[in-house]
Amino acid sequence: MKKIVFLTHGLSANGIETFLVNILRKINKSRFDVSVIIAIDKGVFSIHEQELVDMGIHILHAGDLDGIAKKLQYFKNLRRYLREGKYDAVHTNMDLLNGIVLFEANGAGITMRICHAHNSGSQYKPAGMAAPLKRAIQKLYAYSMRRLLLRYATIRLACSDVAARYFYGEKDYQLIYNSIDFSRFPFLSESDRTLLLPEKNTREVRSLIVSVGRISMQKNPFFVMEIIDALRRIRTDFYFVWIGTGDLENETKKKADELGIMDYVTFTGVRTDVPELLPMCDCFLMPSLFEGLPFSLIEAQAAGLKCLVSDVVTKDADMGAIRFYPLDSGAEAWARVLSDLLDASSPVLDESKRKRFDIIQTTRILETVYDSTGGAE
Secondary structure (H helix, E strand, O other): OEEEEEEEOOOOOOHHHHHHHHHHHHOOOOOEEEEEEEOOOOOOOOOOHHHHHHOOOEEEEOOOOOOHHHHHHHHHHHHHHHHHHOOOEEEEOOHHHHHHHHHHHHHOOOOEEEEEEOOOOOOOOOOOOOHHHHHHHHHHHHHHHHHHHHHHOOEEEEOOHHHHHHHHOOOOOEEOOOOEOHHHOOOOOHHHHHHHOOOOOOOOOOEEEEEEOOOOHHHOHHHHHHHHHHHHOOOOOEEEEEEEOOOOHHHHHHHHHHHOOOOOEEEEEOOOOHHHHHHHOOEEEEOOOOOOOOHHHHHHHHOOOEEEEEOOOOHHHOOOOEEEEOHHHOHHHHHHHHHHHHHOOOOOOOHHHHHOOEHHHHHHHHHHHHHOOOOOO
């Protein structure tokens, strides 16, 4: 039995971590002894942790990365776990921090070192008087991490071509699409949508618009609010729901309040029942500034939603339900397109494209990778 250790920031409901949990649900546990190292302090709640423990997966807490002292403790714990674990393979999903993980894995004698690229940019945009210095440090960090991951990764994986270019430049890699369990997406009745509406709603609501993901700079949340503001000047028979939380949540709510659209929007926080909630909606909105291959966008299409997405998102994500649109068109243009989509007929998915996002197929591909002995140098 091969021993594999996965690295991830946590086990929450965000895209990368949900993708990993989906893989761990399906992986053949009679062939692979699986551990997961997470950047969370022991005792801190993580949505999927108990589920994985119940499956027989070992969860190791290396501590969070909040502050210099905590980072140093994390790296100390990481080194100890990797050296004591005697793993056959490490599969890291820690963004550019993969560089340090792979360096430590090499020092621990782990011969199969898998780097997985999930994103195509950084969401950290320094501001204020110290911004130039912070940008310089950020640039040095990115350069150093890429040098490490390119040197110490024996296998390079990516969820999309744009994510691969961000991580690996022109180096070879294997494409592994972010995949989902299609059986978890039932098509619910029209009446179920009332569960997402506020109790005191007095407007006729014919359409529900949804965004799923961290409320962070990457997801362009202020622009989302501007689109909703523009849309309500076209029509009033809709409601917008954001599933997720993030560092810009309070500022986004403040923006909605300033625009006077709080009667049109709601924020649910983190939810574990996204596959059940999505089919209640009609249209998925994602004007992101950058993406790797958005997990939530695959889920939205699986749930039968029409999707309006910025044209920076990889075209590989399209199963036949996406309308790509340029960010520089402005909120009013986005609102007009969104209104047209709300009135359009339901999309029909391309079955051949749908199959490449099936979690069972993806898990079998990854198991083949874990069973291999070669790698990219």
